[in-house]
Amino acid sequence: MIITLSGENSFLLQKSLTEMVDDFENKHSDLAIERIDGQEADYQTIIESSTSLPFLVNEKMVVLRNPAANKQFLDNFEDLMKQIPDTTKLVIVEPKLDKRLSYYKFLQKNTDFLTFNEVESNNLPSWSADYAKKQNGVLSTADARYLIDRIGSNQMQLANEIDKLTLYDPNITRKTIDLLTEESPQSTIFNLLEAAFSGNTKQAIAYYEDQRAQKVEPQQILAMIAWQLHILAVVKVAGNRSDTEIAKQAKLNPYVVSKARKIVNKLSKKEIQELINELLIIDIKSKSSRLNIDLALQNYLIKL
Numbered sequence: 001m002i003i004t005l006s007g008e009n010s011f012l013l014q015k016s017l018t019e020m021v022d023d024f025e026n027k028h029s030d031l032a033i034e035r036i037d038g039q040e041a042d043y044q045t046i047i048e049s050s051t052s053l054p055f056l057v058n059e060k061m062v063v064l065r066n067p068a069a070n071k072q073f074l075d076n077f078e079d080l081m082k083q084i085p086d087t088t089k090l091v092i093v094e095p096k097l098d099k100r101l102s103y104y105k106f107l108q109k110n111t112d113f114l115t116f117n118e119v120e121s122n123n124l125p126s127w128s129a130d131y132a133k134k135q136n137g138v139l140s141t142a143d144a145r146y147l148i149d150r151i152g153s154n155q156m157q158l159a160n161e162i163d164k165l166t167l168y169d170p171n172i173t174r175k176t177i178d179l180l181t182e183e184s185p186q187s188t189i190f191n192l193l194e195a196a197f198s199g200n201t202k203q204a205i206a207y208y209e210d211q212r213a214q215k216v217e218p219q220q221i222l223a224m225i226a227w228q229l230h231i232l233a234v235v236k237v238a239g240n241r242s243d244t245e246i247a248k249q250a251k252l253n254p255y256v257v258s259k260a261r262k263i264v265n266k267l268s269k270k271e272i273q274e275l276i277n278e279l280l281i282i283d284i285k286s287k288s289s290r291l292n293i294d295l296a297l298q299n300y301l302i303k304l
Contacts, residue, residue: 002081002090004107006097007116011155013095016114017063020091024061032057038067046073050090051083061089068094068103077103081110119155121243121254124148128158137166147177149191152184153255185216189224190259196304197263204301218293222283225297228260229276235260236269275304 003020005013025033034049046067054060067073073080084090092111097104107113119127125144132139139147139162151161161181165172168180192207211221235257238246243261247254264272282300285291 002084002092002111004092004094004111004113005116006094006107006113008095009116009118009155010095011159012116013093014156016116017091017093021061021063024089028057028059028061031055032060033063034060035063035065036067037065038073039065039069041070043070043072043076046070047080047083050080050088051085053085054087059087059089061091063091063093065093066095067092068097068101074101074103078106081106118247118254121153121247121256121258124153124155124158124255127155128162131159132162132166132172135163135166137162137170137172139165139172143172143174143177146174147172147181148255149259150177150183150187151181152187153253185211185220185224186227189221189228192301193225193228193304194263196301197266201302204304205298208298208301212294218297219286221297222279222286222293226276226279226283229272229279231256231260232264232267233269233272233276235264236267236272278303 005017007013021033032054036046036049038046046064049062050064067077092107094107097107099105125141125148128144128147129139129141132144147161148158151157162172165176165180169176188207188211192204192211195201195207196204208221212218231252234250234252235246238249241249243254243257246252247257250257278300282291282293282296286293286296
């Protein structure tokens with residue numbers, strides 16, 4: 001039997017894999033599990049593990065991660081798949097599959113193909129609250145949204161942070177979130193821009209100074225602002241397309257897209273283009289002259 005696990009939702013993918021491995025191990029013992037990293041192992045190792053008969057057990061499971069990274073495997077995968085014995089359960093883990101490749105089409109047609117997609121952005125706060133409840137914790141939807149804004153929308157990271165928060169205190173509040181979690185730089189920069197665009201200059205500068213106090217260099221802050229402006233431009237040009245469609249086409253997280261809309265609705269395409277050009281000028285001058293980039297970036301934020 002061959003199973004393929006794919007998709008960018010690392011949390012759900014890993015959860016499914018763990019359940020499969022644990023169930024197989026309970027039935028056949030830990031001797032029945034083999035794990036291979038396709039990025040590290042040579043092709044001969046992949047062949048031997050996948051096609052050899054089980055030792056001291058009736059059946060075995062081979063977990064093969066990212067084998068597409070091995071060119072020799074990719075050139076010969078169809079022949080290899082035909083050699084898998086009935087006593088072996090092969091689990092292929094390929095989070096990012098290129099749908100244009102014959103490899104993807106083969107796996108989809110000839111294996112038990114499971115796809116794990118990211119949770120829709122508007123469902124992420126409720127998912128976080130439900131997950132906390134399953135860990136015997138209490139997290140309101142509003143505070144879940146606050147947590148997401150603070151640390152980002154990666155589901156695996158959210159689960160890990162909620163686990164930590166519930167161990168500290170089952171009743172999760174913004175106070176404990178601030179105490180036990182670290183705000184991601186990108187989230188801080190988005191909040192910085194949001195404050196600036198809302199006319200809250202004092203808060204925007206406070207966010208900037210906080211990043212500098214944490215030893216984040218001005219060039220890093222400039223790069224993060226540039227990335228946020230890139231997201232704003234993508235969302236603006238996409239027009240009335242859904243957040244999910246934009247995220248899929250631009251390879252962004254849907255939650256990031258939905259947050260960007262708050263700012264995009266206030267700006268024209270021309271204004272976004274001007275902001276990008278002005279930031280580019282600061283970047284060029286910082287590398288070609290004695291420009292005080294700290295002062296230049298703060299003036300840029302005030303202008304917003």
